[in-house]
Amino acid sequence: MSLFDLLGIKQKNSASKARERLKIIVAHERAANQAQMGAPDYLPSLQQELLEVVRKYVDIADDQVKISMEKRNELEVLELNIALTEADKNDLNEN
Amino acid sequence: MSTVIVVTSGKGGVGKTTTSAAFATALALRGHSTVVVDFDVGLRNLDLIMGCERRVVYDFINVINEEGNLNQALIKDKRVENLYILPASQTRDKSALTQVGVTRVMEALKERFEYIVCDSPAGIEHGAQMAMYFADVALIVTNPEVSSVRDSDRIIGMLASKTLRAEQSLDPVKEHLIISRYVPGRVNKGDMLSADDVQDILAIPLLGVVPESDAVLKASNEGVPVTFQEDSDAGQAYHDITARFVGEDRPQRFIQEQKGFFSRLFHHP
Numbered sequence: 001m002s003l004f005d006l007l008g009i010k011q012k013n014s015a016s017k018a019r020e021r022l023k024i025i026v027a028h029e030r031a032a033n034q035a036q037m038g039a040p041d042y043l044p045s046l047q048q049e050l051l052e053v054v055r056k057y058v059d060i061a062d063d064q065v066k067i068s069m070e071k072r073n074e075l076e077v078l079e080l081n082i083a084l085t086e087a088d089k090n091d092l093n094e095n
Numbered sequence: 096m097s098t099v100i101v102v103t104s105g106k107g108g109v110g111k112t113t114t115s116a117a118f119a120t121a122l123a124l125r126g127h128s129t130v131v132v133d134f135d136v137g138l139r140n141l142d143l144i145m146g147c148e149r150r151v152v153y154d155f156i157n158v159i160n161e162e163g164n165l166n167q168a169l170i171k172d173k174r175v176e177n178l179y180i181l182p183a184s185q186t187r188d189k190s191a192l193t194q195v196g197v198t199r200v201m202e203a204l205k206e207r208f209e210y211i212v213c214d215s216p217a218g219i220e221h222g223a224q225m226a227m228y229f230a231d232v233a234l235i236v237t238n239p240e241v242s243s244v245r246d247s248d249r250i251i252g253m254l255a256s257k258t259l260r261a262e263q264s265l266d267p268v269k270e271h272l273i274i275s276r277y278v279p280g281r282v283n284k285g286d287m288l289s290a291d292d293v294q295d296i297l298a299i300p301l302l303g304v305v306p307e308s309d310a311v312l313k314a315s316n317e318g319v320p321v322t323f324q325e326d327s328d329a330g331q332a333y334h335d336i337t338a339r340f341v342g343e344d345r346p347q348r349f350i351q352e353q354k355g356f357f358s359r360l361f362h363h364p
């Protein structure tokens with residue numbers, strides 16, 4: 001432990017900045033990888049087919065259908081989100 | 096029983112080829128029958144570091160394509176018994192490393208050698224994946240610098256998912272960290288990540304530290320692996336690393352600044 005540590009002064013040398021940045025980025029990327037690894041590989045095609053079905057009724061953009069698989073406690077949760085804008089809603093009423 | 100060792104890093108220019116050559120040479124000097132294989136198809140340079148570039152006739156890809164056999168492609172080292180080099184092709188690209196072909200060559204090498212050291216290309220694409228696919232052990236070469244550490248973490252993730260051992264749910268690939276181009280003086284000044292920092296972030300055991308050393312450039316100039324510069328810091332670091340690898344106990348000498356002997360010898364102003 002250095003004198004700076006004892007006095008509670010935070011030393012801001014470049015190596016400690018590197019260490020802090022790395023800890024954050026590595027934790028982030030590991031979590032992202034983990035999520036990706038658990039996800040079944042049919043998710044992209046499921047999303048594509050859902051888009052096509054929804055488009056029979058509403059004109060939506062590709063990114064309006066969001067789909068994800070998550071593990072919560074012991075359960076696999078498949079989450080589907082279709083966000084509609086005001087314009088889309090008018091679309092629906094006309095049909 | 097043979098052991099397949101991949102020398103890998105993600106990032107380029109961190110010391111994979113230097114390490115592959117020095118480590119394979121040190122294993123052979125200890126009497127182990129060893130082959131070092133260049134997976135860097137298209138950018139081969141292991142042959143240069145090993146000093147056998149003028150003896151390359153057939154290469155790894157020729158063997159995969161059955162244009163030549165393994166015995167024709169293997170180059171016997173002129174300095175050490177028990178050491179062979181399998182050079183990469185300079186003219187092809189990494190897609191020539193087919194899974195079937197690499198499997199066949201690796202099976203043949205396992206019949207013959209105790210240690211198969213695979214020098215991985217940089218990156219995380221096909222070439223790097225082929226180099227690690229058959230590994231039992233990985234030497235992860237990292238420089239104490241943010242992008243190198245981050246890439247190493249990525250590679251560690253791939254070792255756990257994209258290898259034969261992972262696919263067949265066997266024991267995982269055994270991982271060893273080698274921190275290369277280390278400058279203890281800069282660590283002490285606080286402008287280089289310490290060995291502890293790197294090990295702490297990557298969370299794999301440290302096999303050894305290789306100091307930044309003039310001996311490495313001299314070695315590559317001459318085409319003689321740095322292992323032969325027995326009295327150089329980097330040469331001794333690789334001997335230590337290899338000794339630890341085969342189970343000997345060696346103190347970590349190169350984490351601290353070398354006062355006296357080495358600094359007098361290698362750091363003339």
Ligand SMILES: Nc1ncnc2c1ncn2[C@@H]1O[C@H](COP(=O)(O)OP(=O)(O)O)[C@@H](O)[C@H]1O
Nearest residue numbers: 107108109110111112113276305306307308311
């Ligand atoms: N310990 C070291 N000290 C000084 N220079 C080094 C050291 N290790 C590697 N180098 C140099 O770094 C460069 C890249 O090394 P190399 O082994 O070819 O890396 P890689 O195979 O990972 O691309 C080379 O010029 C080499 O001489």
Ligand SMILES: [Mg+2]
Nearest residue numbers: 111112135215
């Ligand atoms: Mg290389």
